[in-house]
Amino acid sequence: MRLEHFPYEIQSHLIPQTSGRYIYRCSACGQGFGIERLLYTCPDCQSVLMLEDEDWNRLKSTPGSRWREIFDYRAMLTIPAIKGIYRYHELIGAVIPLDAIICLGEGHTPVIAANSRLRDWLGIPFFFKNDGQNPSASFKDRGMASAFSYLNLLIKHAGLKDVLAICASTGDTSASAALYASYLVDGVKSAVLLPHGKVTPQQLGQPLGSGARVIEIPGVFDDCMKVVEHLSEHYAVALMNSKNAWRILGQESYSYEIAQAFDYDVSDLVIVVPIGNAGNITAVMQGFLKLHDLQIITGLPTILGVQSEHANPVYLYYLEPDPTRRSYRPVTVRPSVAQAAMIGNPVSMPRVMHLVERYRELGGESAVQVIQVSEQEIMDAMLTANRNGHIACTQGGECLAGLARALGEDRIRKNQAGILDATAHAMKFSVFQEKYFCNTFEPEYEVIPSKELQNSPYLIKLPRHVPNPGTGQALGASEFKQFVDYTASAIAELLDLKSR
Ligand SMILES: *Cc1c(COP(=O)(O)O)cnc(C)c1O
Ligand SMILES: [Zn+2]
Numbered sequence: 001m002r003l004e005h006f007p008y009e010i011q012s013h014l015i016p017q018t019s020g021r022y023i024y025r026c027s028a029c030g031q032g033f034g035i036e037r038l039l040y041t042c043p044d045c046q047s048v049l050m051l052e053d054e055d056w057n058r059l060k061s062t063p064g065s066r067w068r069e070i071f072d073y074r075a076m077l078t079i080p081a082i083k084g085i086y087r088y089h090e091l092i093g094a095v096i097p098l099d100a101i102i103c104l105g106e107g108h109t110p111v112i113a114a115n116s117r118l119r120d121w122l123g124i125p126f127f128f129k130n131d132g133q134n135p136s137a138s139f140k141d142r143g144m145a146s147a148f149s150y151l152n153l154l155i156k157h158a159g160l161k162d163v164l165a166i167c168a169s170t171g172d173t174s175a176s177a178a179l180y181a182s183y184l185v186d187g188v189k190s191a192v193l194l195p196h197g198k199v200t201p202q203q204l205g206q207p208l209g210s211g212a213r214v215i216e217i218p219g220v221f222d223d224c225m226k227v228v229e230h231l232s233e234h235y236a237v238a239l240m241n242s243k244n245a246w247r248i249l250g251q252e253s254y255s256y257e258i259a260q261a262f263d264y265d266v267s268d269l270v271i272v273v274p275i276g277n278a279g280n281i282t283a284v285m286q287g288f289l290k291l292h293d294l295q296i297i298t299g300l301p302t303i304l305g306v307q308s309e310h311a312n313p314v315y316l317y318y319l320e321p322d323p324t325r326r327s328y329r330p331v332t333v334r335p336s337v338a339q340a341a342m343i344g345n346p347v348s349m350p351r352v353m354h355l356v357e358r359y360r361e362l363g364g365e366s367a368v369q370v371i372q373v374s375e376q377e378i379m380d381a382m383l384t385a386n387r388n389g390h391i392a393c394t395q396g397g398e399c400l401a402g403l404a405r406a407l408g409e410d411r412i413r414k415n416q417a418g419i420l421d422a423t424a425h426a427m428k429f430s431v432f433q434e435k436y437f438c439n440t441f442e443p444e445y446e447v448i449p450s451k452e453l454q455n456s457p458y459l460i461k462l463p464r465h466v467p468n469p470g471t472g473q474a475l476g477a478s479e480f481k482q483f484v485d486y487t488a489s490a491i492a493e494l495l496d497l498k499s500r
Contacts, residue, residue: 001076013070014077016089018097019058024049024245027350035095036158038151040232040243047350050286051245056293059090064295068264071256084108085142085253086149091290092249093146100153102180106141107253109133111261111419118388122400123407126418128390129258132425136179136206138172138340138393139254139280139423146250147240148180155186165190166231167240168224170276170340171203172424174214177240178207190240193217193224198339202428220333222345225277242279243347251280255287258419259297267299270412272403272420274395275305275314275370276341278348280423285355285368292362300363302416305370306402308378310334311342314352315372328353335444337378337394337432340424369411375447377401379436383453386426393429396422460490 003011023032024039028047032054033039041048053059062070074087084103086093093101111127119125131139154160165181165188167173174192181190192207196216207214217224225241232239242248259266266288273281284303291297307315311333320326330345346352356368373381381404382397392400399420406412426433434440437454441447462468466486467479475483491497 001078003077006073006076010069010073013062013066014074015079016082016086016094016098018095019055019090020094021054022051022095023054025052027354038154038238038244040239040245048243048348049245050351051249053094059294062294064264064297067294067296071260085145085250088253088256091256091287091294092252093149096149096153097157100156101149102145102152102183104135104141104145104180104183106134106145108257111258112390114385114390115388118385121384122404122418124412124414124417126400126403126420128385128392128396128420128422129254130391130422130425131254132391132393132396132422132428136172136176137425137428138176139251139421140172140176141179142253143242143247143250143279143283144173144176144180144240147244147246148184150246151188151238152184152186155184155188161187163188164237165240166193166228166237168193168221168228169199169241170195170221170342171199172340172428173241174199174212175203175206175210178210178212181212182210189213191215193228195220195224198342200339200429200431202430221343222330222333225345225347241347242277242282248279248283248286248348248351251283252287252290254280254421255284255291258301259288259291264291264297266297266301268413268416269301270304270403270406270416270418271301272304272306272399272418274338274341274398274402274421274423275307276311276338276343276346276395278314278346278352280421281305282348282351282355285352285359289355289358289362300359300367301419302363302366302412303359303368304402304406304412304418305368306398307370307372308336308338308341308398309372309374310336311338311344312372313344314346314349315370317349318356318370323357335442337375337429337445337447338398339429339432340393340395341398366411369406371402371406371409371411373398373401373405375445377405379432379447380450380453382426383433383436387453390422391426392420392422393424393426394432395424396420396426458494460487462486 026042029045081098081101085107111129134141167177181188191213313331317328333344336342378398381400385392403418436449467483
């Protein structure tokens with residue numbers, strides 16, 4: 001819709017203008033640093049940074065009701081730069097001019113209600129938010145759109161040249177970084193570091209297809225992360241991991257979309273997210289806190305973080321209820337079907353600690369919870385979801401398993417509804433479905449397939465006397481009829497079809 005067709009009083013608010021004063025804020029010592037250069041950790045205490053708008057309070061002069069209108073009306077504009085996450089420009093990229101924004105169709109992913117069978121199985125209504133429907137088929141595109149738009153700003157307006165965008169990845173970060181890098185014309189190359197044999201063939205194919213330099217390293221993600229950190233400290237590279245605070249900013253869009261999808265009434269929702277490097281849960285908490293601060297929402301939803309028993313450092317940390325006695329210890333991971341979250345030492349842990357404290361101050365102790373689930377529960381939940389019309393990856397299954405456990409432990413009220421992050425598309429993780437269906441899980445995974453959830457193709461075998469079109473030789477008309485008759489009746493018998 002054209003600008004002049006919107007109600008007059010909203011028109012001047014609809015097209016985002018650059019505003020604000022962004023700085024990097026150290027999540028440990030609190031010092032601020034300018035954003036003119038790429039910075040990933042505090043130069044003084046080496047902790048991770050968050051982006052902060054020093055002029056944030058200007059946004060409070062616009063009432064929450066007006067912000068809601070702005071976001072709702074903006075959905076009808078046709079300007080490409082704000083078709084994605086930058087519908088919420090003032091909250092996540094106020095300093096970025098529209099001409100620097102890269103949008104490849106990320107964000108605004110569907111929220112799909114569970115059908116009655118699945119709802120009854122769980123006990124409360126719930127929805128999957130299908131972040132697998134992003135361009136590289138995972139939620140990582142939200143943060144990547146933000147990080148690359150900022151990089152593009154530095155290239156276009158600050159003379160940054162010959163950028164090498166680099167990241168370590170459990171698979172999806174590299175797919176996303178390589179995709180966005182390949183779109184930029186002005187001198188951005190990308191290189192991705194992957195743990196050898198620890199990403200799925202689909203995830204390996206993605207950065208290769210985007211033309212990135214793909215480097216495989218022995219070990220697990222945590223080892224790759226150490227190497228990429230070393231590189232970013234000693235060489236001129238742009239680090240695209242969620243250590244890069246711009247990534248977090250873009251991922252906040254997930255919370256804004258949920259708020260908008262539920263008409264800004266989110267108090268009775270439980271937002272369920274898998275935790276790996278903990279960038280996503282950081283962004284989700286931060287997003288709702290910002291909405292609350294601007295009175296765009298009046299109550300905070302509950303946040304439920306989920307980890308596998310095979311990679312559970314955040315769960316173990318919050319197991320201790322007394323904050324003064326908690327101590328954070330990285331864990332050594334074991335093989336997990338939630339491979340994208342198979343991380344023993346989450347980079348965003350200091351951000352999480354800081355935000356959980358703030359979130360609980362406002363929403364109460366139970367407003368943020370962390371739960372762990374078994375590998376078996378993850379697989380069974382994913383397959384059950386996908387047999388009911390969803391496209392959840394293993395991490396989406398982890399969310400469903402986590403919500404089921406939380407309900408079993410009475411941590412969730414029966415009047416709440418769940419929003420589950422299907423963080424990637426099921427197809428990226430089809431190797432785990434295959435292991436389940438073919439009963440080929442290595443023992444370390446501790447997954448025993450259940451007959452009811454297994455599935456396999458049925459091959460029609462032709463007896464010798466039936467003509468076979470699969471031999472490469474064309475069949476004559478009557479031979480072909482014989483083949484069709486035989487095959488059709490075999491299928492009718494198999495499916496127990498009634499004749500009409
Ligand atoms: C990256 C990723 C996660 C984990 O997110 P963090 O921000 O690292 O906690 C979960 N699921 C999928 C599909 C991912 O790609
Ligand atoms: Zn610091």
